[in-house]
Amino acid sequence: MSHSQSNTSTQSEGIFKVFPILTSFLIAGFIGLFSETALNMALSNLIQDFGIHETTAQWLTTGYLLTLGILVPVSGLILQWFTTRQLFVVSLVFSIIGTFIAAIAPSFGFLMVARVVQAMGTALMLPLMFNTILLIVPPHKRGKIMGLMGLVIMFAPAVGPTLSGLILESLTWHWIFWISLPFLLVALVFGIFFMQNVSTPTRPKIDIVSIILSTIGFGGVVYGFSSAGEGGGWSxxxxxxxxxxxxxxxxxxCLRQRTMVQPMLNLKTFKYPMFVVGLLLVLICMMVILSSMILLPLYLQTSLAMTTFAAGLLLLPGGIINGLLSPIMGSLFDRFGPKWLVIPGLAIVIASLAGFYTVDLDTSSYFIVGMHILLMIGVSMIMMPAQTNGLNQLPPELYPDGTAIMNTLQQVAGAIGTAVAISILSSGVKSYMEGGADLSNPLTPLLAFTSGVQNAFLFAIIAAVVGFIVGLFVKRVKVDHPMSSS
Structure with a gap:
């Protein structure tokens, strides 16, 4: 695989139109990730429309995550088989077809197929986006560009629930997809005109056994944790x-990859200490964000009896601030390195989660908004700097593997974080009800639910403290790959 070093030979000539390439990715990535969370707000409408059970409706999210968990590990291989333009067009075509099927879906089965097709588009788009940035942007500017991508990756899922809440106020859930469709078509046309091939396909040998093992491995873990998170319980x-x-x-x-001459996913990436530290920080961040993103709407709607739309609006300022801060944090990373961002960021995250741990039935909306903004500021200081610093340490021929590993494990961490948070929440409710609570008091179920939410936030605090300890080992990577000459 080392002959893919030729990927970087063209870079020093500076022939890439970086801005149009990035714009194509930003539009496509935003819509892809927006639809990932936008549908969560419509689940109750879907349950009514299709006459399905909650656990069945949950499959729209689980199926999406599962598809990502299975396809993203293979993306490292796919990136080395096809050109950038081919992959960009194919991923958008999948997204467009999936979105169109979802927009006209007459039944749950149709919508489920649509979600899987959409996820196939996103599974190709995310690793392609990161890999392309690593190949066309010199290391000293990467933080800022990764920050822009962070704006998309964090901002889209954050505004998804609010925008879909607005749509659902006056239109049916189909419109979530009808409104996304023109943007995807624009991204496709834009990409056809401006996307350039940034790497030369090296076409490594395809090992079917590795693909099967990766599918069973990542798919099994994501599916198992998602099933537990749907309330099935761990037993x-x-x-x-x-x-x-x-x-x-x-x-x-993993054992097979280590013995292969041309592995499907090159585990040599784990020999680079800052890649491992960055990966761990990103995974902990994902667990904290996704567990908070599921706990807060539940708490706002159940304990504080807010409408879906009101809950979505409360969480919007944090999402917007996180999106706006991502490029700024990226620029600060380029100047000062990761340490001065990551460690204070983790301290802020721990402080905000400690605030959420104190919530009760009388907590004010302002307190929730304030703590959520704090959480999102902290996350913006950790996520992109840790990710960029980690990937910077890899030599160019390991970029596809590094991005595939990071993107795959993020999906797995997200599934684990959500599942653990939900199961701690439900066991907290159960133990409160069984612990001598006054069952005649109409507030008891709400008190029990709030107690469960507090327990789940305690799990998030512990994860963040582990992250803080890992963060102490972060060091700025000195990049001496061929590309730094550009």
Whole structure:
């Protein structure tokens, strides 16, 4: 695979029109990730429209995550088989077809197929986006550009619920997709005109056994944790079997990769200490964000009896501030390195989660907005600097593998964080109700729910403290790859 070093030979000539390439990715990435969370707000409408159970409706999210968990690991291989333009066009075509099927979906089955097709588009788009940035942007400018991508990756899921809440006020859920469609078409046309091939396909050998093991491994873990998070509980046979099969699949997959001359996913990336530290920080961040993003709307709607739209609006300022801060944090990273951002960022995250740990039935909306803004400021200081610093340490021929590993494990961490948060929440409710609570008091179920939310935030605090300890090891990477000459 080392002959893919030729990827970087063209860079020093500075022939890439970086701005149009990035714009194509920004539009496509935003809409892809927007639809990931936008549909969450419409779940109750879908349950009514299709006459389905909540656990069935949850499959629209689980199926999406599962598709990403299975396809993203293979993306490292796909990136080396096809040109940038081919992959960009194909990923957008998948997204457009999926969005169109969803917009006209007459039944739950149709919508489920649409979500899987959409996820196939996103699974190709995300690693392609990161890999392209690493190849066309010199290391000393990467923080700022990664920050712009952070604006999309964090901002789209944050505004998704609010925008879809607005749409659902006056239109049906189909419009979430009809409104997304023109943007995807614009991104496709824009990409056809401006996207350039930034790498030369090296076409490494495809190992079917590795693909099967990766599918069982990552798919099993994501499915097992998602099933537990849907309220099935950890003792359900499907949860135990899925996670066990997933873990065994991953172990065999890793052993196989180590013995192959041309591995599907090159695990040599783990020999680079800052890549490992960056990866761990990103995973902890994902667990904290996704567990908070599921806990807060539930708390606002259940304990504080807010409407879906009001809950979405409360969480909007934090999302917007995070989006706006991402490019600024990227520029600060370029100037000062990761340490002075990551460690204070983790301290802010811990402080905000400690604030959420104190919520009760009388907590004011202002307090929630303030703590959420703090959380999002902290996350913007950790996520992109840790990710960019980690990927910067890799030599160019390991970029596809590094981006595939980071994007895959983010999906896995997200599924784990959500599942653990939900199961701690439900067991907290149960133990409160069984712990001698006054069952005749009409407020008792709400008090029990709030107690469960507090327990779940305690889990997030512990994760963030572990992150803080990992963050102490962050060091700025000195990049001496061929590309730094550009």
């Amino acid at each position: 359900e046979p499907v949860v135990i079997i899925s996670i066990a099969a997933g873990v065994i699949g991953l172990i065999v997959f």
